[in-house]
Amino acid sequence: MDSGIHVQLAVEGVSSCPVTSVSETVDVESITTSRQTASGEQTVVGEFTVSETGDADGDAARDVADRVFSDGAESVYRYTTDGDECPCGRVPTHGCPVRDVSAESGTVVLSFIAPGVETLRAVVTDLRSCCESVRVRRLTHSTADDQQSLLVVDRTAFTDRQYEVLQTAHEMGYFAQPKESSSTDVAARLGISVPTFSEHLAVSQRKLMDQLLDV
Numbered sequence: 001m002d003s004g005i006h007v008q009l010a011v012e013g014v015s016s017c018p019v020t021s022v023s024e025t026v027d028v029e030s031i032t033t034s035r036q037t038a039s040g041e042q043t044v045v046g047e048f049t050v051s052e053t054g055d056a057d058g059d060a061a062r063d064v065a066d067r068v069f070s071d072g073a074e075s076v077y078r079y080t081t082d083g084d085e086c087p088c089g090r091v092p093t094h095g096c097p098v099r100d101v102s103a104e105s106g107t108v109v110l111s112f113i114a115p116g117v118e119t120l121r122a123v124v125t126d127l128r129s130c131c132e133s134v135r136v137r138r139l140t141h142s143t144a145d146d147q148q149s150l151l152v153v154d155r156t157a158f159t160d161r162q163y164e165v166l167q168t169a170h171e172m173g174y175f176a177q178p179k180e181s182s183s184t185d186v187a188a189r190l191g192i193s194v195p196t197f198s199e200h201l202a203v204s205q206r207k208l209m210d211q212l213l214d215v
Contacts, residue, residue, distance in 0.1 A: 004113050005120055006140035007096075009087075010155070011108045013132020016085035018064035019048050023103035026050050026060050029074070031101045033088040042083035048103075049076050085130055094123050109137065135163070157207050165190060165200040166208070 014020045019031055033046040047068070050061055052075050061067070065077035083089030088098050091112055096119065100111040114120040120139075127134045137155035155163065168190055173180025187197035 004115055004141075005117070006111070006113050006138075007120055007123075007136070008109060008111045008138040008155075009124070009127070010135045010137050011087050011110060011127060011131050011133070012106065012135075014087060014108050014130075016081050016130075017087070017103075017108060018079045018081065019046065019103045020106055020108055021064060022048065022050070022060050023108075024106045028103045031103060033086075033098065033101060035083055035089055035092060042089060044081050044083045044086045044089040045078065046081070046088065047076050047078045049074055087127055087131065090126055090130070091123055094119055094126070096123065154211060157211065158204060162200055162204040162207070165197060166204040169201060 019028060022028060027050065029049045029051065031046060031048045033044055036043050036045055048061075048065070051073065052070065061075065061077045065079035067075050068078045069076040081089075087108060087110055088101060091098050091110060094114075096112040096114050098110055098112050100109075102109045112123075114123065124134050124136070135155060158166070165186075169175065169181075169186050172186050172189065174183070174186050183194050183197055187194045190197060192200075
């Protein structure tokens with residue numbers, strides 16, 4: 001079995017995605033997307049399904065998309081957006097087709113398989129150039145020599161603050177050898193005291209190691 005990383009990313013602040021605004025007030029049941037290229041320009045064509053439980057739900061969807069099907073209980077809406085600004089258009093340019101996409105409360109969740117860590121880093125960096133926030137929710141890592149060996153990191157195990165501390169420390173080179181920043185530097189960036197930073201970091205690292213070592 002080939003090695004690969006099954007990635008789930010939570011993306012916020014996607015202004016070009018119509019489903020983002022709809023999901024803030026309406027329950028989006030499913031989303032499908034595909035990329036199209038015409039006259040040298042790439043677009044993303046998407047469809048999302050919502051339950052028509054009230055006029056407000058239908059109005060919110062019709063404001064950003066065209067209804068193409070309805071059976072009285074559910075309606076399907078179709079939209080087209082700029083592929084260069086849409087996560088569903090950018091992720092495949094890294095050789096990673098989007099396997100699943102959902103939206104809830106203004107957050108778009110994407111799932112795809114990356115061939116390795118470098119590709120994953122490239123995707124995250126790319127998405128951060130067009131979106132306000134990109135968070136890794138879950139990684140499942142398969143190995144080439146043992147089909148039963150899976151590495152799963154569950155983002156939901158961390159509070160938002162714990163994740164922010166861990167992410168900021170990593171980005172500032174706190175874990176590098178030699179260190180590129182001190183605990184004082186990272187705490188200042190986060191706007192917290194050094195003892196508070198150390199406490200959050202210790203809890204975050206323990207949760208991470210518990211998952212990595214299957215404790």
